[in-house]
Amino acid sequence: xxxxxxxxxxxxxxxxxxxxxxxxxxxxxxxxxxxxxxxxxxxxxxxxxxxxxxxxxxxxxxxxxxxxxxxxxxxxxxxxxxxxxxxxxxxxxxxxxxxxxxxxxxxxxxxxxxxxxxxxxxxxxxxxxxxxxxxxxxxxxxxxxxxxxxxxxxxxxxxxxxxxxxxxxxxxxxxxxxxxxxxxxxxxxxxxxxxxxxxxxxxxxxxxxxxxxxxxxxxxxxxxxxxxxxxxxxxxxxxxxxxxxxxxxxxxxxxxxxxxxxxxxxxxxxxxx
Ligand code: PXL
Numbered sequence: 001x002x003x004x005x006x007x008x009x010x011x012x013x014x015x016x017x018x019x020x021x022x023x024x025x026x027x028x029x030x031x032x033x034x035x036x037x038x039x040x041x042x043x044x045x046x047x048x049x050x051x052x053x054x055x056x057x058x059x060x061x062x063x064x065x066x067x068x069x070x071x072x073x074x075x076x077x078x079x080x081x082x083x084x085x086x087x088x089x090x091x092x093x094x095x096x097x098x099x100x101x102x103x104x105x106x107x108x109x110x111x112x113x114x115x116x117x118x119x120x121x122x123x124x125x126x127x128x129x130x131x132x133x134x135x136x137x138x139x140x141x142x143x144x145x146x147x148x149x150x151x152x153x154x155x156x157x158x159x160x161x162x163x164x165x166x167x168x169x170x171x172x173x174x175x176x177x178x179x180x181x182x183x184x185x186x187x188x189x190x191x192x193x194x195x196x197x198x199x200x201x202x203x204x205x206x207x208x209x210x211x212x213x214x215x216x217x218x219x220x221x222x223x224x225x226x227x228x229x230x231x232x233x234x235x236x237x238x239x240x241x242x243x244x245x246x247x248x249x250x251x252x253x254x255x256x257x258x259x260x261x262x263x264x265x266x267x268x269x270x271x272x273x
Contacts, residue, residue, distance in 0.1 A: 006232040007035040007077075009105075010225070011094060012084030012112070014040035015055070018047035019262025020218030021085050025225040028247075031269035032229025037078065039067060039097075041090035048121060049217045051261040061089040068097065081105045082228050083134075084221055085112035088122050091130045102137050106231070109138040109177070110224045114146045117156035128153065136176025140237070142224055144184050148172055162187045165195050166204055173199030179237060183223060186211075192249075196241055205238055209249040216252055218262045223248050226272055247271045 010025040022038050029036035042059045046052040081101045083094050098107055111131045113123040128150045135141050135151065148168050149156040157164065165187050172180045178199055185193040191208035198204070226244035235243065251265035 005035070006079045007037060008080040008082060008228060008232060009037045009039060009078040009097075009101075010082050010084070011039045011041060011086070011090075011097060012082075012221075013042045013044055013087055014038075015044045015047040017045065017261075018049070018052070018218065019265070020047050020221045024218055024221040024265070025082070025084070027266070027269060028222060028225035028272065029229045031272040032226070032233055033273060034229045034232045039064065041093070042087040047217060047261070049261060051217070057087070059087055059089045061087075061093065064090065064093045065096075068093070068100075072100065078105045079232060080108060080228060082108045082110070082224065084110045084224060085120075088124075088127050091127060091134075095130070095134055098134055098137050106139050106228075107137055108140045108142060108224065108228050109135060110142040110220065111135070111147045111151060112220065114150055115144055117146055117149075117158075119150065125150075125153065132175055135172070138177035139179065140227075140231075141172060141175070141177035141180045142220075142227070143172070143180075143182060144220060145182065145186075148180075148182055151175065160187060162193075162195075162206060165193075165206075166197070169195055169197035169204065170202075173197060181227070181237070181241060183220060192245075194241055194245060196237055198237075207238070207241055207245060209245050212249065212252045214252075216255065216263050219248050219252065222251060222263065222265055229272060243272065 012021045014022045045056040132151045146156045169180045180197045182195040192211045193208045196205045223244045226247045230240035250268045251263040255263045
């Protein structure tokens with residue numbers, strides 16, 4: 001099928017080993033039939049998870065403006081811009097990219113900065129505040145529960161219900177994004193739940209997949225890329241989230257215990273085309 005030649009720009013780190021961020025976005029968006037241009041904000045030897053030694057980190061902050069000026073000088077345009085894990089040093093550049101593209105591109109912001117109630121190492125309240133101010137320009141804001149709470153400067157509750165999630169989504173909607181998708185919620189027993197909230201009309205939909213045992217790195221990045229890819233293919237937000245959720249669940253099911261640092265999604269890419 002002809003896709004209409006959509007082109008997205010993925011702005012996030014390149015964790016060279018780890019099946020997250022750019023090494024997830026590239027294959028997933030390609031599988032959706034969407035061109036994926038990349039701008040790595042930092043190179044890391046691996047992701048920062050506990051399965052690896054502390055990574056070698058090389059920020060690319062210094063080179064980002066020159067790349068950007070080269071692209072803008074050549075008149076490049078993108079149908080969408082997706083922000084993910086940036087590293088603390090690249091938030092100002094990301095703000096500039098959002099500013100330059102907001103009138104012409106769909107903006108998806110995954111405010112990747114924490115999980116399990118805590119910031120990832122290297123991130124803190126200043127980053128969260130800066131990210132919160134960027135959210136007003138998002139078409140879709142895609143936090144997990146922890147990130148949603150960090151954006152609002154609040155502690156993450158250990159237990160919560162669907163009403164709590166709905167109130168959180170509404171308040172995140174007040175930061176200004178057109179829609180909020182809260183991911184990986186634990187508000188329905190036995191389910192990994194996503195909440196889709198449309199800020200314009202207050203419409204909210206809960207979607208669930210059976211909760212699979214274990215904790216898996218990179219699933220948020222896979223979900224974000226699949227969601228964007230399917231949106232670029234013309235799906236509604238609900239359809240795109242359903243397909244992205246099923247893709248991530250299938251990838252988790254394929255992942256063996258001998259593979260602890262990410263999910264083996266490669267065999268599931270056919271679900272996205
Ligand atoms: O999956 C989010 C992510 C992306 N990039 C790096 C990370 C993480 C999560 O820990 O460490 C480098």
